Amino acid sequence: MTERTVEILEDSDRFVFPWQLAIPNTYPAGVVGSKFLIELRDNKKIKGIKCPECNQVYVPPRSTCKYCFGELSELVDVSDKGTLVTYAVSYEPTPVQPVEGTPVIYGIVKLDGADTGFVHMLGEVDPKQLEIGMRVKAVFKTKKKRVASILDIKYFKPLKI
Amino acid sequence: MGNRVAIVGIGQTYHKSHRPDVSQMELVNEAVRPALADAQMNMKDIDAVFVGNMETFEGIYLPDHSMVDFSGAYMKPGFKIASGGTTGCSILEEAFHCVTAGIFDKVLVAAFEKQDSGDSTGAITAATTPAWGKGQARGAIHEFAKQALSYIKHSGATEAHAAMVRLKADKGACRNPYSHLKLGLKSIDDILSSEPLEYPLRLFDFCPQSCGACAIIIANEEETKKITNKPVWIADTICVHQEIFRAGAFCDFTGKERYSQEIAAERLYKRNGITNPRKEIDMAEVYEPSDWEEMLIYELFGLCPRNEGWKLVEKGITEIEGEWPVNPSGGVLSTNPIGATPTVRIAECVLQIRGEAGEHQVTKDVNTAFATALGGPNWTSMILLKKSV
Amino acid sequence: MANEPAQEYIQVTYKKPRPYRWAAGEYLSRLYRECRDNKRLMTVKCQHCNEHVWPPSKVCGRCKKPSGDNWVVVSDKGSVVQFTYTNFPMFDPHVGKYMTEEHPFATIDLDDCEIYWVAKLEEKDKDKLKPGMRVQAVWREEGRGGGLDHDILYFRTIEE
Numbered sequence: 276m277t278e279r280t281v282e283i284l285e286d287s288d289r290f291v292f293p294w295q296l297a298i299p300n301t302y303p304a305g306v307v308g309s310k311f312l313i314e315l316r317d318n319k320k321i322k323g324i325k326c327p328e329c330n331q332v333y334v335p336p337r338s339t340c341k342y343c344f345g346e347l348s349e350l351v352d353v354s355d356k357g358t359l360v361t362y363a364v365s366y367e368p369t370p371v372q373p374v375e376g377t378p379v380i381y382g383i384v385k386l387d388g389a390d391t392g393f394v395h396m397l398g399e400v401d402p403k404q405l406e407i408g409m410r411v412k413a414v415f416k417t418k419k420k421r422v423a424s425i426l427d428i429k430y431f432k433p434l435k436i
Numbered sequence: 437m438g439n440r441v442a443i444v445g446i447g448q449t450y451h452k453s454h455r456p457d458v459s460q461m462e463l464v465n466e467a468v469r470p471a472l473a474d475a476q477m478n479m480k481d482i483d484a485v486f487v488g489n490m491e492t493f494e495g496i497y498l499p500d501h502s503m504v505d506f507s508g509a510y511m512k513p514g515f516k517i518a519s520g521g522t523t524g525c526s527i528l529e530e531a532f533h534c535v536t537a538g539i540f541d542k543v544l545v546a547a548f549e550k551q552d553s554g555d556s557t558g559a560i561t562a563a564t565t566p567a568w569g570k571g572q573a574r575g576a577i578h579e580f581a582k583q584a585l586s587y588i589k590h591s592g593a594t595e596a597h598a599a600m601v602r603l604k605a606d607k608g609a610c611r612n613p614y615s616h617l618k619l620g621l622k623s624i625d626d627i628l629s630s631e632p633l634e635y636p637l638r639l640f641d642f643c644p645q646s647c648g649a650c651a652i653i654i655a656n657e658e659e660t661k662k663i664t665n666k667p668v669w670i671a672d673t674i675c676v677h678q679e680i681f682r683a684g685a686f687c688d689f690t691g692k693e694r695y696s697q698e699i700a701a702e703r704l705y706k707r708n709g710i711t712n713p714r715k716e717i718d719m720a721e722v723y724e725p726s727d728w729e730e731m732l733i734y735e736l737f738g739l740c741p742r743n744e745g746w747k748l749v750e751k752g753i754t755e756i757e758g759e760w761p762v763n764p765s766g767g768v769l770s771t772n773p774i775g776a777t778p779t780v781r782i783a784e785c786v787l788q789i790r791g792e793a794g795e796h797q798v799t800k801d802v803n804t805a806f807a808t809a810l811g812g813p814n815w816t817s818m819i820l821l822k823k824s825v
Numbered sequence: 826m827a828n829e830p831a832q833e834y835i836q837v838t839y840k841k842p843r844p845y846r847w848a849a850g851e852y853l854s855r856l857y858r859e860c861r862d863n864k865r866l867m868t869v870k871c872q873h874c875n876e877h878v879w880p881p882s883k884v885c886g887r888c889k890k891p892s893g894d895n896w897v898v899v900s901d902k903g904s905v906v907q908f909t910y911t912n913f914p915m916f917d918p919h920v921g922k923y924m925t926e927e928h929p930f931a932t933i934d935l936d937d938c939e940i941y942w943v944a945k946l947e948e949k950d951k952d953k954l955k956p957g958m959r960v961q962a963v964w965r966e967e968g969r970g971g972g973l974d975h976d977i978l979y980f981r982t983i984e985e
Contacts, residue, residue: 288854289851289854290848290853290857291847291848292847292849294844295843295844296492296562297842297843297920297921298554298558298562299555300494300553300839301553301836301837302494302839303456303459303553303836306458306834309833309834312835313833337505338462342510346469371843423835557916558915558916561917562918562919578909581909582943585907589907589956632911635909635911679886690939690941
């Protein structure tokens with residue numbers, strides 16, 4: 276029998292239970308999503324998907340075009356370099372953040388050749404040096420550590436020109 | 437009375453236990469596309485989108501957000517409803533309210549569940565308070581075990597009757613290309629010898645966990661005439677919530693409570709001038725998580741006197757070829773993509789009224805049918821459908 | 826198609842628990858305190874319909890009116906109405922593990938209050954279980970507040 280902890284709020288004599296929802300979940304990436312993750316793992320390549328109707332390239336790829344509701348299947352290469360569209364620096368740790376430690380710098384990067392922003396993290400940069408519009412480049416984990424996950428990209432780092 | 441509203445398109449996925457090949461959102465898309473094709477419509481023709489899903493079952497929150505592109509809601513009014521087991525019916529009810537009120541002309545509803553992604557029983561257990569839950573809440577199975585025990589005590593039905601309901605469901609499921617479990621059960625002995633789940637429920641007495649989605653398109657009368665020559669009209673909808681009973685969501689020990697199904701049916705029939713549902717309605721697709729529950733449902737929906745539901749089964753009245761078919765599709769016992777389960781009930785009624793159910797088309801003519809949903813602590817939704825109004 | 830290798834499908838598993846704090850509120854806290862400090866069950870009798878409200882709540886489940894503050898002791902003895910048991914493990918989302926419950930669960934009609942409560946039975950031998958059998962709560966020596974598992978181990982068969 277697993278024991279449970281119970282707290283009583285001191286000021287009001289009412290019970291509060293610190294608890295958790297601990298259900299493991301599995302998220303299938305789907306057909307094009309799987310191809311995207313496999314390319315990260317096997318070839319360090321970032322793939323987008325193109326809607327020929329609307330001339331849009333989505334990264335990560337999705338199977339439906341949001342503009343024309345067309346079914347998409349044409350995977351295209353996009354660059355591992357891009358422009359920082361916006362960012363946020365998170366100093367407060369949360370139990371569900373993707374990496375250990377703080378600060379976590381989240382950024383939206385418009386990769387060269389893509390029409391959508393790509394959400395990831397920024398690294399090898401002092402938060403003070405961050406600037407919207409700066410050029411960044413994907414840093415991949417080593418082959419051994421790549422497992423077909425969005426975190427096979429370690430982060431994006433500033434591109435020194 | 438508001439505008440008349442009809443169902444002009446339906447679509448569902450093939451339901452399976454696992455779908456590792458699609459994301460949750462792609463699964464929704466798999467139902468939306470055939471619904472559009474069925475109505476010969478484009479996403480551009482749709483005014484608004486209502487979606488439904490059981491949050492926490494898949495471990496995502498606000499599924500309506502990630503669903504936008506795949507449900508076609510992009511830049512349209514979009515709404516999500518999560519009302520437990522009734523979700524897939526609630527979305528159609530709300531869409532119906534909007535169209536009958538003249539707010540929208542053509543609305544798409546889409547619901548899904550992808551139960552290979554999480555643990556639904558765990559999620560249902562988590563829906564109870566952590567303080568009260570442990571020990572009392574053991575998912576839906578426990579509630580329906582209690583329901584079965586109560587039903588046995590009050591009605592005198594035996595395990596054989598429950599097994600007959602299960603056998604009927606499997607017969608339908610084996611003829612339905614979209615159904616999940618097609619067991620090919622030969623006799624009630626197959627059910628009675630299946631492994632114990634929670635006394636008195638056995639494995640085959642209870643519904644499976646399915647991955648699947650279902651979409652329905654509705655339109656007002658004017659648009660319906662332009663879209664299709666085989667509309668199925670929504671005559672009425674009703675929803676009744678009931679407080680959780682003192683020791684069970686689906687059975688009452690005090691003898692003082694009224695079931696939401698009973699009240700919903702009473703109101704729906706009264707509003708629509710129905711005095712004898714067995715004569716004035718032709719068939720139904722009901723939400724029966726267990727075979728025992730189906731027998732109680734017959735009674736609560738007024739198809740027979742109280743405690744005599746098992747007699748309908750014994751006489752074969754609710755079989756596909758029977759006098760009053762119930763769940764010719766195989767029902768929830770065969771296919772259970774929870775959020776979409778009621779939507780499938782409605783879509784199956786539409787197929788029966790159109791006469792397009794193929795191998796599981798009922799023998800009798802179907803002009804009027806109802807679909808039901810059951811959820812949470814004894815909630816009921818009902819949709820009354822007609823071939824003509 | 827036949828010559829193409831089968832597509833590999835990627836599935837990402839996410840296991841981190843999502844923590845939260847659940848507040849019991851005024852009425853449940855009163856019950857939990859009684860369980861912990863006095864090893865007894867208490868609830869309100871509705872001021873409007875005179876029914877026992879269970880679990881205690883500000884609003885009466887029967888008549889939907891404010892239930893008032895007529896707190897009364899509820900018997901921890903009762904009769905088993907029906908019982909179920911299972912031997913397959915079920916996922917406990919609060920613990921994050923599959924757990925097998927060895928004890929049967931019973932719906933117990935607590936004496937003189939028309940409260941039907943689902944709780945565990947001490948008796949694991951299914952052959953010794955029958956509807957109508959008399960049971961009484963076995964309280965934990967050190968109650969922690971929180972009712973049920975926190976304060977009551979199970980219900981024990983009693984001879985009367």
